Amino acid sequence: MEYEKNTAVVTVLGKDRVGIIAGISTLLAEYGINIKDISQTILDDIFTMVMMVDLKDLQIENSDISDKLKALGDELGVQITIQHTGLFNAMHKI
Amino acid sequence: MINEYEIIETMQMFNKEHLDIRTITMGISLMDCAASTVEESCNKIYDKICRYAGNLVATGEQISKKYGIPIIHKRISVTPIAIVAAACGAKDYTPFAKTLDRAAKTCGVNFVGGFSALVQKGYTESDKILINSIPEALSTTEFVCSSINLASTRTGINMDAVRDMGVIIKKTAEASADRSAIGCAKLVVFANAPEDNPFMAGAFLGPGEPECVINVGISGPGVVKHALEGVKGRDLGVVAETIKKAAFKITRVGELVAREASERLGVPFGIIDLSLAPTPAVGDSVARLLEEFGLETCGTWGTTAALAMLNDAVKKGGIMASSYVGGLSGAFIPVSEDEGMIAAARSGELKLEKLEAMTCVCSVGLDMIAVPGDTTAETISGIIADEMALGTFNNKTTAVRLIPVPGKGVGDSVEFGGLLGTAPIMPVTKTSCAEFIHRGGRIPAPIHSMRN
Numbered sequence: 001m002e003y004e005k006n007t008a009v010v011t012v013l014g015k016d017r018v019g020i021i022a023g024i025s026t027l028l029a030e031y032g033i034n035i036k037d038i039s040q041t042i043l044d045d046i047f048t049m050v051m052m053v054d055l056k057d058l059q060i061e062n063s064d065i066s067d068k069l070k071a072l073g074d075e076l077g078v079q080i081t082i083q084h085t086g087l088f089n090a091m092h093k094i
Numbered sequence: 095m096i097n098e099y100e101i102i103e104t105m106q107m108f109n110k111e112h113l114d115i116r117t118i119t120m121g122i123s124l125m126d127c128a129a130s131t132v133e134e135s136c137n138k139i140y141d142k143i144c145r146y147a148g149n150l151v152a153t154g155e156q157i158s159k160k161y162g163i164p165i166i167h168k169r170i171s172v173t174p175i176a177i178v179a180a181a182c183g184a185k186d187y188t189p190f191a192k193t194l195d196r197a198a199k200t201c202g203v204n205f206v207g208g209f210s211a212l213v214q215k216g217y218t219e220s221d222k223i224l225i226n227s228i229p230e231a232l233s234t235t236e237f238v239c240s241s242i243n244l245a246s247t248r249t250g251i252n253m254d255a256v257r258d259m260g261v262i263i264k265k266t267a268e269a270s271a272d273r274s275a276i277g278c279a280k281l282v283v284f285a286n287a288p289e290d291n292p293f294m295a296g297a298f299l300g301p302g303e304p305e306c307v308i309n310v311g312i313s314g315p316g317v318v319k320h321a322l323e324g325v326k327g328r329d330l331g332v333v334a335e336t337i338k339k340a341a342f343k344i345t346r347v348g349e350l351v352a353r354e355a356s357e358r359l360g361v362p363f364g365i366i367d368l369s370l371a372p373t374p375a376v377g378d379s380v381a382r383l384l385e386e387f388g389l390e391t392c393g394t395w396g397t398t399a400a401l402a403m404l405n406d407a408v409k410k411g412g413i414m415a416s417s418y419v420g421g422l423s424g425a426f427i428p429v430s431e432d433e434g435m436i437a438a439a440r441s442g443e444l445k446l447e448k449l450e451a452m453t454c455v456c457s458v459g460l461d462m463i464a465v466p467g468d469t470t471a472e473t474i475s476g477i478i479a480d481e482m483a484l485g486t487f488n489n490k491t492t493a494v495r496l497i498p499v500p501g502k503g504v505g506d507s508v509e510f511g512g513l514l515g516t517a518p519i520m521p522v523t524k525t526s527c528a529e530f531i532h533r534g535g536r537i538p539a540p541i542h543s544m545r546n
Contacts, residue, residue, distance in 0.1 A: 061156040083162035
């Protein structure tokens with residue numbers, strides 16, 4: 001399991017609209033979080049965006065970043081979550 | 095590199111399929127809390143639990159936030175109180191239950207298990223005192239759970255204790271009659287009780303366990319059901335393979351959480367319990383998962399076969415995902431805590447006898463089943479004896495958690511609230527087994543227990 005890399009996945013699920021990427025990238029920039037990769041797709045009519053981000057020294061659990069992203073999601077009418085990459089590595093890599 | 099499909103699949107498991115970690119349970123040894131007075135022993139217990147588990151809830155919440163994984167319960171299991179209290183000379187152990195309750199409240203956990211005794215071969219004086227204290231202990235506390243091991247494959251069945259527990263269950267129901275007999279929802283009897291079980295009401299820290307340990311219980315019937323929806327009509331080999339894959343992923347989440355909790359708390363990681371644990375929420379039901387195999391209702395013919403296969407495939411998938419597997423590790427089939435089971439019991443299609451058959455091939459046993467208030471103590475003991483025999487003679491864990499609800503009969507139902515759910519009162523065969531139960535003594539250990 002990869003514990004060493006402090007990276008996270010930001011996911012956005014919901015209805016596409018103007019300003020989603022702008023809103024999220026502005027917020028992430030305020031926390032000094034670097035976006036490494038973005039992909040987006042429409043799955044079952046649901047707009048899905050996945051961002052790979054580098055947290056550097058930030059700890060998700062000791063920061064209010066997840067609450068801020070959630071609040072932004074509520075504002076934009078989408079669901080935004082941030083999760084440490086360790087979860088996905090644990091579940092999908094042997 | 096993680097691909098987008100895997101990320102979306104994971105999000106769906108959390109958002110739609112109720113994937114969660116059911117419990118992080120910290121086992122704390124109370125062996126060093128024995129003392130010559132009740133007061134001294136209770137003070138030691140309270141201090142030790144608060145010292146070890148003070149950060150448990152906060153740590154659970156941090157891990158939950160980091161990975162975006164819901165962690166439903168943080169709990170504590172302790173050394174069986176009948177062992178810890180033996181030296182104190184008291185004739186009633188209710189003060190110990192109250193101490194555990196107070197410690198649970200201080201630590202913010204929602205249950206503490208271990209108001210327990212291991213009597214599979216016989217009673218100590220302390221075991222007797224503990225068992226007699228159960229009705230008051232469970233009706234005057236909120237968070238304390240009690241479990242009694244009545245039988246094991248190595249020792250046979252302590253039928254004196256089986257007889258006595260029928261009476262104790264009735265008394266516990268009466269003592270909490272004003273709250274739907276909820277005392278009984280916190281009381282379970284076992285054959286072959288695991289010493290590292292993280293799930294309530296049966297969690298306790300066995301005498302062979304370390305000073306302090308983290309055990310984690312996973313969940314996820316909704317995830318497995320969703321996976322099976324994708325293989326409708328395919329043969330059962332495909333079904334087994336699909337369950338294994340889903341179980342692997344679920345267990346890896348558990349392993350991740352357990353490792354991280356262990357590291358943050360500075361406590362060794364014990365085991366992952368590979369149990370599919372339902373909740374009363376729609377979409378989180380083991381019964382509905384069984385129906386996905388192609389059964390009209392959980393409880394119809396084929397249910398036992400489907401459950402056997404499900405249970406086995408979950409273990410096969412899970413075992414590779416974790417370095418240490420233990421506890422109960424099998425599908426749970428509590429009636430009141432499972433939306434599909436409640437519906438099947440209410441319709442009359444799921445009967446007590448079928449549930450008994452199902453317990454031959456999965457973990458736990460007759461769990462969270464409400465029966466009429468006029469069910470006799472001997473009949474309850476008879477039900478327990480049958481279930482103990484299934485466990486003892488088939489070399490597996492079985493348990494009984496029955497709730498004889500005073501003043502209620504078939505057709506009524508009782509509401510326990512929260513994850514304990516709603517229980518329709520199920521009919522019980524009324525012909526007497528009293529003479530058998532009053533014989534007492536021990537049922538000898540089965541021949542296949544002689545392995546040396």
